[in-house]
Amino acid sequence: MTSSRIEPSARNLPVQKRAREKYELILRETCALLEESGFVGLSTREIARRADCNIATIYRYFGGVNDIVKALGEPFFTGISELFDHMSARLAEGEPLESAFEFFIQSFTSELAQNQWALHAEAGILTDKELIAWNSQFLEKIEKRLTGVLAIAGIERSTAELELISFRLVRHWKTYMRTLVEYDNLDEAKWLQKDTVKTSLALVEAPLT
Template sequence: MAERQRRTPRQARAEAKIEAILDAAFQLLEADGVERLTTNHVAERAGVSIGTLYQYFGGKQDVLAALAQRRAAAVRDAIARTVIERPDLGSVRTIVRALMNGVEGSPATRQVLLDALFRQSRDGMLLHHHQAFLAAIAGKARLEVELTPETAFVLTHAVIGLLRAAAEPELNLDPEALEDELVRLMEAYVAALAAGKGGQRRS
Protein backbone atom coordinates (compact mmCIF):
# COMPACT_ATOMS: atom_id res chain seq x y z
CA MET A 1 0.00 0.00 0.00
CA ALA A 2 2.77 2.39 0.98
CA GLU A 3 4.63 1.62 -2.24
CA ARG A 4 1.59 2.50 -4.37
CA GLN A 5 1.15 5.79 -2.51
CA ARG A 6 4.77 6.81 -2.93
CA ARG A 7 5.31 9.51 -5.56
CA THR A 8 7.01 8.49 -8.77
CA PRO A 9 10.05 10.48 -9.96
CA ARG A 10 7.86 12.03 -12.67
CA GLN A 11 5.30 13.16 -10.07
CA ALA A 12 8.04 14.57 -7.87
CA ARG A 13 9.53 16.53 -10.79
CA ALA A 14 6.11 17.87 -11.75
CA GLU A 15 5.39 18.98 -8.18
CA ALA A 16 8.80 20.65 -7.98
CA LYS A 17 8.09 22.59 -11.17
CA ILE A 18 4.68 23.65 -9.90
CA GLU A 19 6.20 24.83 -6.61
CA ALA A 20 8.87 26.77 -8.52
CA ILE A 21 6.22 28.45 -10.66
CA LEU A 22 4.10 29.41 -7.64
CA ASP A 23 7.12 30.68 -5.71
CA ALA A 24 8.17 32.76 -8.71
CA ALA A 25 4.66 34.18 -9.10
CA PHE A 26 4.60 35.22 -5.44
CA GLN A 27 8.01 36.90 -5.70
CA LEU A 28 7.00 38.84 -8.80
CA LEU A 29 3.65 39.75 -7.29
CA GLU A 30 5.41 41.20 -4.27
CA ALA A 31 7.99 43.05 -6.34
CA ASP A 32 5.95 44.42 -9.25
CA GLY A 33 2.24 44.02 -8.49
CA VAL A 34 -0.46 42.11 -10.31
CA GLU A 35 -0.67 44.49 -13.28
CA ARG A 36 2.90 43.73 -14.37
CA LEU A 37 2.68 40.02 -13.63
CA THR A 38 2.80 37.92 -16.80
CA THR A 39 3.16 34.21 -17.43
CA ASN A 40 6.36 34.88 -19.40
CA HIS A 41 7.92 36.65 -16.42
CA VAL A 42 6.80 33.88 -14.08
CA ALA A 43 8.24 31.15 -16.30
CA GLU A 44 11.53 33.03 -16.62
CA ARG A 45 11.82 33.54 -12.86
CA ALA A 46 10.90 29.90 -12.20
CA GLY A 47 13.50 28.63 -14.64
CA VAL A 48 11.01 26.79 -16.84
CA SER A 49 9.80 27.29 -20.39
CA ILE A 50 6.53 29.05 -21.05
CA GLY A 51 5.30 25.78 -22.56
CA THR A 52 6.01 24.00 -19.29
CA LEU A 53 4.04 26.61 -17.37
CA TYR A 54 1.06 26.10 -19.67
CA GLN A 55 1.24 22.36 -19.09
CA TYR A 56 0.07 23.02 -15.53
CA PHE A 57 -1.79 26.35 -15.69
CA GLY A 58 -4.21 27.86 -18.17
CA GLY A 59 -2.90 31.37 -17.64
CA LYS A 60 -2.15 34.11 -15.14
CA GLN A 61 -5.43 33.78 -13.24
CA ASP A 62 -4.92 30.05 -12.81
CA VAL A 63 -1.48 30.67 -11.35
CA LEU A 64 -2.90 33.20 -8.89
CA ALA A 65 -5.75 30.84 -7.99
CA ALA A 66 -3.30 27.99 -7.30
CA LEU A 67 -1.12 30.30 -5.22
CA ALA A 68 -4.13 31.38 -3.16
CA GLN A 69 -5.32 27.79 -2.87
CA ARG A 70 -1.95 26.61 -1.56
CA ARG A 71 -1.93 29.24 1.16
CA ALA A 72 -5.58 28.65 2.07
CA ALA A 73 -4.90 24.94 2.53
CA ALA A 74 -1.97 25.68 4.84
CA VAL A 75 -4.12 28.02 6.95
CA ARG A 76 -6.96 25.48 7.05
CA ASP A 77 -4.62 22.73 8.27
CA ALA A 78 -3.10 25.03 10.92
CA ILE A 79 -6.54 25.94 12.23
CA ALA A 80 -7.56 22.27 12.33
CA ARG A 81 -4.51 21.53 14.49
CA THR A 82 -5.43 24.40 16.81
CA VAL A 83 -9.00 23.16 17.20
CA ILE A 84 -7.79 19.63 17.97
CA GLU A 85 -5.20 20.80 20.50
CA ARG A 86 -7.24 23.61 22.12
CA PRO A 87 -10.99 23.08 21.57
CA ASP A 88 -12.05 25.99 23.80
CA LEU A 89 -12.66 29.73 23.76
CA GLY A 90 -8.97 30.38 24.34
CA SER A 91 -8.20 29.34 20.78
CA VAL A 92 -10.58 31.80 19.10
CA ARG A 93 -8.04 34.61 18.82
CA THR A 94 -5.42 32.24 17.46
CA ILE A 95 -7.86 31.09 14.79
CA VAL A 96 -8.97 34.61 13.88
CA ARG A 97 -5.36 35.74 13.69
CA ALA A 98 -4.48 32.81 11.44
CA LEU A 99 -7.32 33.72 9.09
CA MET A 100 -6.32 37.39 9.03
CA ASN A 101 -2.60 36.80 8.54
CA GLY A 102 -2.68 33.48 6.72
CA VAL A 103 -2.42 35.02 3.26
CA GLU A 104 1.18 36.15 3.28
CA GLY A 105 2.71 39.17 1.61
CA SER A 106 2.06 42.87 1.33
CA PRO A 107 -1.48 44.26 1.63
CA ALA A 108 -1.67 44.49 -2.17
CA THR A 109 -0.57 40.88 -2.58
CA ARG A 110 -3.06 39.73 0.05
CA GLN A 111 -5.86 41.52 -1.78
CA VAL A 112 -4.94 39.86 -5.07
CA LEU A 113 -4.78 36.40 -3.53
CA LEU A 114 -8.02 36.87 -1.59
CA ASP A 115 -9.74 37.97 -4.80
CA ALA A 116 -8.35 34.91 -6.58
CA LEU A 117 -9.55 32.63 -3.79
CA PHE A 118 -13.05 34.07 -3.68
CA ARG A 119 -13.38 33.88 -7.46
CA GLN A 120 -12.99 30.14 -7.01
CA SER A 121 -15.97 30.03 -4.67
CA ARG A 122 -18.16 29.70 -7.76
CA ASP A 123 -16.36 26.43 -8.47
CA GLY A 124 -16.98 25.10 -4.97
CA MET A 125 -13.54 25.77 -3.51
CA LEU A 126 -14.85 27.28 -0.28
CA LEU A 127 -17.08 24.25 0.13
CA HIS A 128 -14.04 22.05 -0.47
CA HIS A 129 -12.09 23.78 2.31
CA HIS A 130 -15.12 23.62 4.60
CA GLN A 131 -15.48 19.88 4.08
CA ALA A 132 -11.74 19.24 4.33
CA PHE A 133 -11.59 21.11 7.64
CA LEU A 134 -14.48 19.12 9.10
CA ALA A 135 -12.88 15.88 7.92
CA ALA A 136 -9.57 16.88 9.53
CA ILE A 137 -11.10 17.40 12.98
CA ALA A 138 -13.66 14.58 12.87
CA GLY A 139 -13.14 12.24 15.81
CA LYS A 140 -10.10 14.21 16.99
CA ALA A 141 -11.45 17.49 18.42
CA ARG A 142 -13.31 17.37 21.74
CA LEU A 143 -15.48 20.39 21.15
CA GLU A 144 -17.54 22.06 23.85
CA VAL A 145 -20.40 22.67 21.42
CA GLU A 146 -22.56 20.51 19.19
CA LEU A 147 -21.28 20.85 15.64
CA THR A 148 -24.43 20.67 13.52
CA PRO A 149 -24.19 21.40 9.77
CA GLU A 150 -25.57 24.89 10.48
CA THR A 151 -23.20 25.76 13.33
CA ALA A 152 -20.26 24.34 11.38
CA PHE A 153 -21.21 26.55 8.43
CA VAL A 154 -21.34 29.69 10.58
CA LEU A 155 -18.10 28.88 12.38
CA THR A 156 -16.17 28.28 9.17
CA HIS A 157 -17.69 31.06 7.07
CA ALA A 158 -18.47 34.00 9.36
CA VAL A 159 -14.95 35.35 9.78
CA ILE A 160 -13.99 34.54 6.18
CA GLY A 161 -16.99 36.42 4.84
CA LEU A 162 -16.29 39.46 6.99
CA LEU A 163 -12.61 39.45 6.03
CA ARG A 164 -13.60 39.36 2.40
CA ALA A 165 -15.76 42.46 2.92
CA ALA A 166 -13.07 44.14 5.03
CA ALA A 167 -10.46 43.72 2.27
CA GLU A 168 -11.82 46.80 0.49
CA PRO A 169 -9.05 49.41 0.99
CA GLU A 170 -11.56 52.28 1.04
CA LEU A 171 -12.82 51.05 4.42
CA ASN A 172 -9.44 51.80 5.99
CA LEU A 173 -10.07 49.42 8.90
CA ASP A 174 -7.50 49.07 11.65
CA PRO A 175 -6.28 45.43 11.64
CA GLU A 176 -5.86 45.20 15.42
CA ALA A 177 -9.29 46.68 16.12
CA LEU A 178 -10.85 44.43 13.48
CA GLU A 179 -9.22 41.40 15.07
CA ASP A 180 -10.67 42.34 18.45
CA GLU A 181 -14.17 42.69 16.99
CA LEU A 182 -13.98 39.37 15.13
CA VAL A 183 -12.80 37.65 18.30
CA ARG A 184 -15.66 39.26 20.24
CA LEU A 185 -18.15 38.03 17.63
CA MET A 186 -16.90 34.44 17.55
CA GLU A 187 -16.42 34.14 21.31
CA ALA A 188 -19.98 35.30 21.87
CA TYR A 189 -21.31 32.83 19.31
CA VAL A 190 -19.34 29.88 20.73
CA ALA A 191 -20.31 30.84 24.29
CA ALA A 192 -23.98 30.96 23.28
CA LEU A 193 -23.73 27.53 21.69
CA ALA A 194 -21.99 26.13 24.77
CA ALA A 195 -24.75 27.55 26.95
CA GLY A 196 -27.35 25.74 24.88
CA LYS A 197 -28.71 28.86 23.22
CA GLY A 198 -27.59 28.06 19.70
CA GLY A 199 -30.11 26.78 17.21
CA GLN A 200 -33.19 27.52 19.33
CA ARG A 201 -36.02 29.07 17.31
CA ARG A 202 -38.30 31.66 18.76
CA SER A 203 -41.88 30.50 19.24
Protein backbone atom coordinates (compact mmCIF):
# COMPACT_ATOMS: atom_id res chain seq x y z
CA MET A 1 0.00 0.00 0.00
CA THR A 2 1.49 3.32 -1.03
CA SER A 3 2.12 5.35 2.11
CA SER A 4 1.22 9.01 1.79
CA ARG A 5 -0.58 11.72 3.67
CA ILE A 6 -3.04 12.06 0.85
CA GLU A 7 -3.58 10.97 -2.72
CA PRO A 8 -6.50 13.00 -4.07
CA SER A 9 -9.27 11.49 -6.12
CA ALA A 10 -8.95 12.39 -9.79
CA ARG A 11 -12.72 12.67 -10.23
CA ASN A 12 -12.85 16.49 -10.05
CA LEU A 13 -9.13 17.16 -10.06
CA PRO A 14 -8.45 20.53 -11.74
CA VAL A 15 -6.03 20.68 -14.65
CA GLN A 16 -4.44 24.06 -13.93
CA LYS A 17 -1.62 23.94 -11.39
CA ARG A 18 -2.93 26.68 -9.09
CA ALA A 19 -6.44 25.23 -9.03
CA ARG A 20 -5.04 21.75 -8.44
CA GLU A 21 -2.97 23.01 -5.51
CA LYS A 22 -6.08 24.56 -3.98
CA TYR A 23 -8.01 21.31 -4.51
CA GLU A 24 -5.31 19.34 -2.72
CA LEU A 25 -5.10 21.95 0.05
CA ILE A 26 -8.83 21.58 0.68
CA LEU A 27 -8.37 17.83 1.08
CA ARG A 28 -5.36 18.24 3.37
CA GLU A 29 -7.17 20.73 5.60
CA THR A 30 -10.16 18.39 5.76
CA CYS A 31 -7.82 15.64 6.96
CA ALA A 32 -6.32 17.98 9.56
CA LEU A 33 -9.77 18.97 10.84
CA LEU A 34 -10.81 15.34 11.13
CA GLU A 35 -7.70 14.56 13.15
CA GLU A 36 -8.12 17.60 15.40
CA SER A 37 -11.84 17.62 16.15
CA GLY A 38 -13.39 14.59 14.48
CA PHE A 39 -16.32 14.47 12.11
CA VAL A 40 -18.48 16.79 14.23
CA GLY A 41 -16.05 19.66 13.65
CA LEU A 42 -16.28 19.39 9.87
CA SER A 43 -18.05 22.13 7.91
CA THR A 44 -17.57 23.81 4.54
CA ARG A 45 -17.17 27.15 6.33
CA GLU A 46 -14.31 25.88 8.52
CA ILE A 47 -12.64 24.02 5.66
CA ALA A 48 -12.79 27.18 3.52
CA ARG A 49 -11.30 29.24 6.35
CA ARG A 50 -8.44 26.79 6.83
CA ALA A 51 -7.80 26.51 3.09
CA ASP A 52 -7.94 30.31 2.70
CA CYS A 53 -10.69 30.25 0.08
CA ASN A 54 -14.39 31.07 -0.12
CA ILE A 55 -17.14 28.50 0.26
CA ALA A 56 -17.95 28.78 -3.45
CA THR A 57 -14.53 27.31 -4.20
CA ILE A 58 -15.36 24.29 -2.04
CA TYR A 59 -18.57 23.73 -3.98
CA ARG A 60 -16.79 24.20 -7.30
CA TYR A 61 -14.67 21.11 -6.68
CA PHE A 62 -17.00 19.20 -4.35
CA GLY A 63 -20.70 19.12 -3.59
CA GLY A 64 -20.07 19.59 0.12
CA VAL A 65 -18.50 17.91 3.13
CA ASN A 66 -19.81 14.47 2.20
CA ASP A 67 -18.27 14.65 -1.25
CA ILE A 68 -14.91 15.62 0.24
CA VAL A 69 -15.04 12.56 2.49
CA LYS A 70 -15.91 10.40 -0.52
CA ALA A 71 -12.99 11.87 -2.47
CA LEU A 72 -10.70 10.91 0.40
CA GLY A 73 -12.18 7.41 0.50
CA GLU A 74 -11.55 6.52 -3.14
CA PRO A 75 -7.72 6.38 -2.93
CA PHE A 76 -8.08 4.70 0.45
CA PHE A 77 -9.93 1.83 -1.26
CA THR A 78 -7.22 1.70 -3.92
CA GLY A 79 -4.63 1.29 -1.18
CA ILE A 80 -6.55 -1.57 0.42
CA SER A 81 -6.88 -3.22 -2.99
CA GLU A 82 -3.10 -3.02 -3.38
CA LEU A 83 -2.69 -4.79 -0.04
CA PHE A 84 -5.04 -7.53 -1.22
CA ASP A 85 -2.95 -7.88 -4.39
CA HIS A 86 0.17 -8.41 -2.27
CA MET A 87 -1.68 -10.91 -0.07
CA SER A 88 -2.85 -12.83 -3.14
CA ALA A 89 0.70 -13.01 -4.50
CA ARG A 90 2.03 -14.28 -1.16
CA LEU A 91 -0.71 -16.87 -0.82
CA ALA A 92 -0.20 -18.06 -4.40
CA GLU A 93 3.43 -18.75 -3.48
CA GLY A 94 2.31 -20.94 -0.57
CA GLU A 95 2.50 -18.49 2.32
CA PRO A 96 0.20 -19.44 5.24
CA LEU A 97 -2.99 -17.42 5.70
CA GLU A 98 -1.82 -16.34 9.15
CA SER A 99 1.27 -14.68 7.66
CA ALA A 100 -0.86 -13.00 5.01
CA PHE A 101 -3.17 -11.63 7.71
CA GLU A 102 -0.16 -10.41 9.70
CA PHE A 103 1.08 -8.58 6.62
CA PHE A 104 -2.31 -7.00 6.00
CA ILE A 105 -2.96 -5.85 9.57
CA GLN A 106 0.56 -4.48 9.98
CA SER A 107 0.49 -2.63 6.64
CA PHE A 108 -3.04 -1.37 7.22
CA THR A 109 -2.10 -0.05 10.66
CA SER A 110 1.01 1.67 9.27
CA GLU A 111 -1.12 3.43 6.68
CA LEU A 112 -3.62 4.52 9.32
CA ALA A 113 -0.77 5.91 11.41
CA GLN A 114 -0.03 8.32 8.55
CA ASN A 115 -3.68 8.98 7.74
CA GLN A 116 -5.41 9.17 11.09
CA TRP A 117 -8.17 11.27 9.54
CA ALA A 118 -9.58 7.96 8.33
CA LEU A 119 -10.12 6.78 11.91
CA HIS A 120 -12.17 9.88 12.74
CA ALA A 121 -14.03 9.85 9.43
CA GLU A 122 -15.03 6.23 10.06
CA ALA A 123 -16.61 7.19 13.37
CA GLY A 124 -18.52 10.11 11.83
CA ILE A 125 -19.78 8.22 8.79
CA LEU A 126 -22.12 6.26 11.04
CA THR A 127 -24.08 9.44 11.84
CA ASP A 128 -24.90 10.52 8.28
CA LYS A 129 -27.47 8.69 6.12
CA GLU A 130 -25.84 9.57 2.81
CA LEU A 131 -22.42 8.47 3.99
CA ILE A 132 -23.85 5.32 5.56
CA ALA A 133 -25.15 4.29 2.12
CA TRP A 134 -21.85 5.20 0.46
CA ASN A 135 -19.92 3.32 3.15
CA SER A 136 -22.03 0.21 2.55
CA GLN A 137 -21.08 0.25 -1.14
CA PHE A 138 -17.46 0.87 -0.16
CA LEU A 139 -17.49 -2.18 2.12
CA GLU A 140 -19.12 -4.36 -0.54
CA LYS A 141 -16.23 -3.61 -2.90
CA ILE A 142 -13.72 -4.54 -0.20
CA GLU A 143 -15.60 -7.75 0.60
CA LYS A 144 -15.59 -8.74 -3.07
CA ARG A 145 -11.83 -8.27 -3.28
CA LEU A 146 -11.29 -10.17 -0.03
CA THR A 147 -13.41 -13.09 -1.24
CA GLY A 148 -10.97 -13.49 -4.13
CA VAL A 149 -8.04 -13.47 -1.71
CA LEU A 150 -9.61 -16.19 0.43
CA ALA A 151 -10.22 -18.32 -2.66
CA ILE A 152 -6.52 -18.09 -3.55
CA ALA A 153 -5.72 -19.15 0.02
CA GLY A 154 -7.32 -22.50 -0.81
CA ILE A 155 -10.04 -22.34 1.84
CA GLU A 156 -12.41 -25.19 1.05
CA ARG A 157 -15.70 -23.34 1.11
CA SER A 158 -18.32 -22.48 -1.46
CA THR A 159 -18.31 -19.01 -3.00
CA ALA A 160 -21.31 -18.04 -0.88
CA GLU A 161 -19.50 -19.19 2.26
CA LEU A 162 -16.35 -17.27 1.33
CA GLU A 163 -18.50 -14.18 0.81
CA LEU A 164 -19.94 -14.60 4.31
CA ILE A 165 -16.47 -15.01 5.80
CA SER A 166 -15.35 -11.86 3.98
CA PHE A 167 -18.36 -10.01 5.38
CA ARG A 168 -17.42 -11.07 8.91
CA LEU A 169 -13.74 -10.23 8.47
CA VAL A 170 -14.37 -6.75 7.10
CA ARG A 171 -16.71 -5.94 10.01
CA HIS A 172 -14.11 -7.31 12.41
CA TRP A 173 -11.42 -5.11 10.88
CA LYS A 174 -13.73 -2.10 11.08
CA THR A 175 -14.08 -2.74 14.81
CA TYR A 176 -10.28 -2.89 15.03
CA MET A 177 -10.09 0.41 13.15
CA ARG A 178 -12.55 2.09 15.53
CA THR A 179 -10.65 0.81 18.55
CA LEU A 180 -7.44 2.41 17.28
CA VAL A 181 -9.03 5.85 17.75
CA GLU A 182 -8.55 5.36 21.50
CA TYR A 183 -4.75 5.26 21.13
CA ASP A 184 -2.70 8.45 20.92
CA ASN A 185 0.23 6.38 19.67
CA LEU A 186 -0.62 3.45 17.41
CA ASP A 187 2.63 1.74 18.42
CA GLU A 188 0.92 1.09 21.74
CA ALA A 189 -1.68 -1.01 19.94
CA LYS A 190 0.71 -3.73 18.73
CA TRP A 191 -0.90 -6.23 21.10
CA LEU A 192 -4.21 -5.44 19.42
CA GLN A 193 -2.68 -6.11 16.00
CA LYS A 194 -1.59 -9.59 17.10
CA ASP A 195 -4.95 -10.28 18.69
CA THR A 196 -6.76 -9.16 15.52
CA VAL A 197 -4.72 -11.61 13.43
CA LYS A 198 -5.66 -14.47 15.77
CA THR A 199 -9.34 -13.56 15.86
CA SER A 200 -9.37 -13.14 12.08
CA LEU A 201 -8.10 -16.70 11.66
CA ALA A 202 -10.73 -17.87 14.13
CA LEU A 203 -13.44 -16.24 12.02
CA VAL A 204 -12.22 -18.08 8.93
CA GLU A 205 -12.36 -21.40 10.78
CA ALA A 206 -15.62 -20.74 12.65
CA PRO A 207 -18.86 -22.56 11.71
CA LEU A 208 -21.06 -20.59 9.32
CA THR A 209 -24.31 -21.16 11.17
